[in-house]
Amino acid sequence: KMDSLLLSVRGEPQNLRLQLEAQQLYYGMDRPLSQLQLNSRLGNDSMTVQLSGLENSKRSTRTRLAFGGNATEENDTYRFAFTEDFFLNNQPWKINPANEFLYDNNALNIRQFSLTNQDQKIALRTEQLNTKDELAPLIISFNDFRVSEILKLLQLEELDYEGDINGCVTLKDYTSKLNYLADLQINNILLGERAVGNLTLSAAQDNPRKPLIRLQAGLDGPEGKVNAAGTYAINNQYLDLGASFEALRVRLLDPFLFGLIRESSGKVNGDFKIAGKANAPKLEGSMDLD
Numbered sequence: 018k019m020d021s022l023l024l025s026v027r028g029e030p031q032n033l034r035l036q037l038e039a040q041q042l043y044y045g046m047d048r049p050l051s052q053l054q055l056n057s058r059l060g061n062d063s064m065t066v067q068l069s070g071l072e073n074s075k076r077s078t079r080t081r082l083a084f085g086g087n088a089t090e091e092n093d094t095y096r097f098a099f100t101e102d103f104f105l106n107n108q109p110w111k112i113n114p115a116n117e118f119l120y121d122n123n124a125l126n127i128r129q130f131s132l133t134n135q136d137q138k139i140a141l142r143t144e145q146l147n148t149k150d151e152l153a154p155l156i157i158s159f160n161d162f163r164v165s166e167i168l169k170l171l172q173l174e175e176l177d178y179e180g181d182i183n184g185c186v187t188l189k190d191y192t193s194k195l196n197y198l199a200d201l202q203i204n205n206i207l208l209g210e211r212a213v214g215n216l217t218l219s220a221a222q223d224n225p226r227k228p229l230i231r232l233q234a235g236l237d238g239p240e241g242k243v244n245a246a247g248t249y250a251i252n253n254q255y256l257d258l259g260a261s262f263e264a265l266r267v268r269l270l271d272p273f274l275f276g277l278i279r280e281s282s283g284k285v286n287g288d289f290k291i292a293g294k295a296n297a298p299k300l301e302g303s304m305d306l307d
Contacts, residue, residue: 020039020040020041020042020043021039021040021041022037022038022039023036023037023038023039024036024037024038029060031060031061032058032059032060033058033059033060034056034057034058034059035055035056035057035058035059036054036055036056036057037054037055038052038053038054038055039052039053040052041053042070050070050071050072050081050082051070051071051072051078052069052070052071053068053069053070053071054067054068054069054070055067055068056068062089062090062091063087063088063089063090064087064088064089065085065086065087065088066085066086066088067083067084067085068082068083068084068085069082069083069104070082070083072107079107080104080107081106081107082104082105082106083102083103083104084099084100084102084103084104084105085099085100085102086098086099086100087100093121093122094119094120094121095119095120095121096117096118096119096120097117097118098116098117098118099112099116099130101114103132105132105170106166106169106170107169108134109134110132110133110134111132111133111134112130112131112132113129113130113131115128115129116128116129116130116131117129117130118130123152124152124153125143125152125153126143126153127141127142127143127155128142129142130142136160136161137160137161137162137163137166138159138160138161138162139157139158139159139160139162140157140158140160141155141156141157141158142155142156142158143155143156144156144187152190152191152192154187154188154189155187155188155189155191156185156186156187156188157185157186157187157188158184158185159182159183159184159185159201160183161181161182161183162181162182162183163179163180163181163182164178164179164180164181164182164203164206165178165179175272176272176273177208177209177272178206178207178208178213178272179205179206179207180203180204180205180206180207180213180216181203181204181205182201182202182203183201183202183203183204184199184200184201184202184218185199185200185201186198186199186201187199190251194251194252194254196230196249196251197220198220198221198222198230199218199219199220200218200219200221201216201217201218201219202215202216202217202218203215203216203217203218206238208240208268208269208272211240212238212239212240213236213238213239213240213269214236214237214238214239214240214241215236215237215238216234216235216236217233217234217235218233218234219231219232219233219234220232220233220249228250228251228252229248229249229250229251230248230249230250230251231246231247231248232245232246232247232248232249232258233245233246234246234260236265240265240266240268240269241262241263241264241265241266241269241284241285242262242263242264242265243260243261243262243263243265244260244261244263245258245259245260245261246258246259246260247259247291249295253294254294254295254296255292255293255294255295256291256292256293256294256295256298257291257292258290258291258292259288259289259290259291260288260289260290260291261287261288262285262286262287262288262304263286264284264286265284265285265286266283266284267281267282267283267284267285267306268280268281268282283306283307284306284307285304285305285306285307286304286305286307287302287303287304287305288302288303289301289302289303289304290302
């Protein structure tokens, strides 16, 4: 939801200046970004952009995000690079100054893009291919990246989860049959101030020539255990997954059912199976509540 959108364009002999401003932008849990501004200047086969937004709270108004970059074109190759001033989730992040995004002959190449804040790091790059017939896989890697940073970015702090993310996710065929590979560990998970445990997520393609992804997930800790395993067929998007719960605290679901339940208690045991097309799977199983 967006409120009071204003667009202004000004032409000059060598440049074209554009400003887009929204007084309020609502997303997530209905806490708006205020004075969202996009400023751009075009001229001489180049473009500069700057995006910024504020967060209003009862106490103060703070910069929620601010970043910019430069785009150029030369010999049918388009290049974009972020500038070094990068502000996200109300705090400054250090960006690799050598970052660049290249687009040439329907191929996207991302080099040396990373954001760091103290011990946290997230990086983005493309995997090199021997052919240009398809888009290169997109690899996102995490080093001690906090769950709360993702929740803040999505305006979902009410979920109140915390944890340290390590590992990587690879997105493939993201313009047609999106699928992904993953090798992630989320350690020291907290819900509020209570320890939940550690979570592992894996999606692996054992044979690159066989379009079948093997899925595994596991949660182990003082709040219970969850184990899941199965497969996902890329060509027909068929999912075949089984999972089991052992003494899993129901309160772990409270944040995801915000407004429906709260302060729940008890444990759940059981197992279920999910099978069918990913967009319309069938669920079978049983659960016992204690």
